[in-house]
Amino acid sequence: MKNNAPIYSSRTYQLADWHLHLYKNGSKRYAKVSYPIRCGVYSELETDDYIFHFNLNHEIIRAFGKTERWPHPQEWLKRTIGNDWIYYSTGGYTGVFETTGEYYLPNLPYPANKSIGGNPFLKKDVTALIQKWHQKLQILRAAQKYAPPEVLDFFSAANDNNPAKMASKAEELFDICSGRISVLPPDTRHVDYNVIPLTISQGCMYKCRFCRVKNDHPFTLKSPEEISGQILRLKALFGEDLVNYNSVFLGEHDALQADPDLICFSIEEAHRQLNLSDSYFDGSNTFLFGSVDSLLNAPDWLFRQLEELPGAKYINIGIESADQETLDALGKPLSSKESRDAFDRLQLINDTFATVEITANFVIDESLNKNHYLSLLSLIRDRFERPKTKGCIYLSPLQFENPSREKLFDFYKLKVDSRLPLFLYLIQRL
Ligand code: SF4
Known part of the structure; x- marks a missing residue:
C-alpha cells in the first residue's frame, strides 16, 4: 500500500493542571465503531474540565467537556471547515446505526431533514463551549511563562486562530x-x-x-x-x-x-x-x-x-x-x-x-x-x-x-x- 505521507512524531507536555499532546497519530481509517474514534494527526490539549483538539494548522477541530455537566462522556463537538459546530450524539445508542449507517448522529446547528435526535444546542455546557473555547485558551496561554518553546509556539498559533479568523x-x-x-x-x-x-x-x-x-x-x-x-x-x-x-x-x-x-x-x-x-x-x-x-x-x-x-x-x-x-x-x-x-x-x-x-x-x-x-x-x-x-x-x-x-x-x-x-x-x- 502507498504511503509517502510525512511522519509526525508525537510528544507530550504535562504542566500544572493541563496536558498537551502534540501530533497525536490517530486512526488512518474512518472505521464504523460504537466508540469515538479520532482520525488523522491532531494535537490534544486537556484541562481539568475540557479536551480540545487542533489540526495541523493549530485550528480547533473538536472540543468536549469532562465534567458531569457535559451531556454524555462519549459525545463531542466538531468544527467543520465551513466553520459550523456540529454535536455528535449517541442518540442513546438506539436505532442510530440502523437508520444512518453510523454509530454517532451529527446534530446540526441549522435546519435539516433530520428525523431523529434532540437539540443539544439548547444545553448550556454545549453552547458555552462553542462561545468560550477561545477565552479559555487565552487564559491558559497567559499562565504559561516558563513552558518549553514548542509549547509556547503551539499556544501562540492556536490563539491566533481565533473565532473571527476561522470565520473568515x-x-x-x-x-x-x-x-x-x-x-x-x-x-x-x-x-x-x-x-x-x-x-x-x-x-x-x-x-x-x-x-x-x-x-x-x-x-x-x-x-x-x-x-x-x-x-x-x-x-x-x-x-x-x-x-x-x-x-x-x-x-x-x-x-x-x-x-x-x-x-x-x-x-x-x-x-x-x-x-x-x-x-x-x-x-x-x-x-x-x-x-x-x-x-x-x-x-x-x-x-x-x-x-x-x-x-x-x-x-x-x-x-x-x-x-x-x-x-x-x-x-x-x-x-x-x-x-x-x-x-x-x-x-x-x-x-x-x-x-x-x-x-x-x-x-x-x-x-x-x-x-x-x-x-x-x-x-x-x-x-x-x-x-x-x-x-x-x-x-x-x-x-x-x-x-x-x-x-x-x-x-x-x-x-x-x-x-x-x-x-x-x-x-x-x-
Ligand atoms: S433535487 Fe432537483 S433541484 Fe435539488 S439539486 Fe437535485 S436536481 Fe437540483
Whole structure:
C-alpha cells in the first residue's frame, strides 16, 4: 500500500493542571465503531474540565467537556471547515446505526431533514463551549511563562486562530468554491464529511419544486483552467492540514452532467496536486452527485475510465421516486420510466466496476401516496433474488425539523424489505 505521507512524531507536555499532546497519530481509517474514534494527526490539549483538539494548522477541530455537566462522556463537538459546530450524539445508542449507517448522529446547528435526535444546542455546557473555547485558551496561554518553546509556539498559533479568523477562513473557502456547499452527498459519511470541495460545475438541470438545497444558478461548467486555479487556492488554504484529507467532493449538484473528460481531469488533478493518495489516511475517495439524466446519458467509457483512476468513486443520484404521480407532485421533471431505467443502469455499473459505487436517493414523507412506496419496493426488493451490499439507498425525509421517530414507520418497513443497504439521508452542508 502507498504511503509517502510525512511522519509526525508525537510528544507530550504535562504542566500544572493541563496536558498537551502534540501530533497525536490517530486512526488512518474512518472505521464504523460504537466508540469515538479520532482520525488523522491532531494535537490534544486537556484541562481539568475540557479536551480540545487542533489540526495541523493549530485550528480547533473538536472540543468536549469532562465534567458531569457535559451531556454524555462519549459525545463531542466538531468544527467543520465551513466553520459550523456540529454535536455528535449517541442518540442513546438506539436505532442510530440502523437508520444512518453510523454509530454517532451529527446534530446540526441549522435546519435539516433530520428525523431523529434532540437539540443539544439548547444545553448550556454545549453552547458555552462553542462561545468560550477561545477565552479559555487565552487564559491558559497567559499562565504559561516558563513552558518549553514548542509549547509556547503551539499556544501562540492556536490563539491566533481565533473565532473571527476561522470565520473568515471559511468565507475564503466559499469564495474559492463559488459559494457555500449547500449539501454534501450522503456517501461522504464514510469519511465523516471531511472532504475538500472542488466545484467543477454549478447549479442543476431540474430545479425541482420540493428541493430545499437548490440555487437559481443555471447549470454551468468550470473550465480546466478554473479547476486548476481552485485546486491551487485550496492547497494553500488547507496548508499543513492537507495531509489529513484523502477525499474530494466534485461540486456542485450534478457534476456527473459535466463533460466526462472534465470529470476525469478533475479527479486526476485533485489527486496529483492535493496528494490525496499520499495523505495520512489509507486510500482516497471522490464523491459527486449525479442526476437521472446525467446517469442515463453518461457514456460507458466514462465508467471504464473512472475504474482506472485512483481511489474509490461514489456517485449519488437523486431519483426521488419511481411513481409518476409522486414525481409530478415533487415538481421533478422526470418520467417514472426514466427513474426505473436509471435504477437499472446504476445496478449494472455497480456490478461491473470495483472502484465505482453509485447510490440513489428517494424521498419519504407521510403525505406521499401508497404507489410511491409500492414502486420503491418493486425496485429495492423485487428486482433482486438476494441481498446486495453495494449501492446504498438513502431515504430523504421531505420535512425539515420536527424530528420524530413515529415518522420513521415507513422507513423501518422499507428497511426490513429492502435487499439493498438502506439508510436515512441527513442533509449536511459544508
Ligand atoms: S433535487 Fe437535485 S436536481 Fe432537483 S433541484 Fe435539488 S439539486 Fe437540483
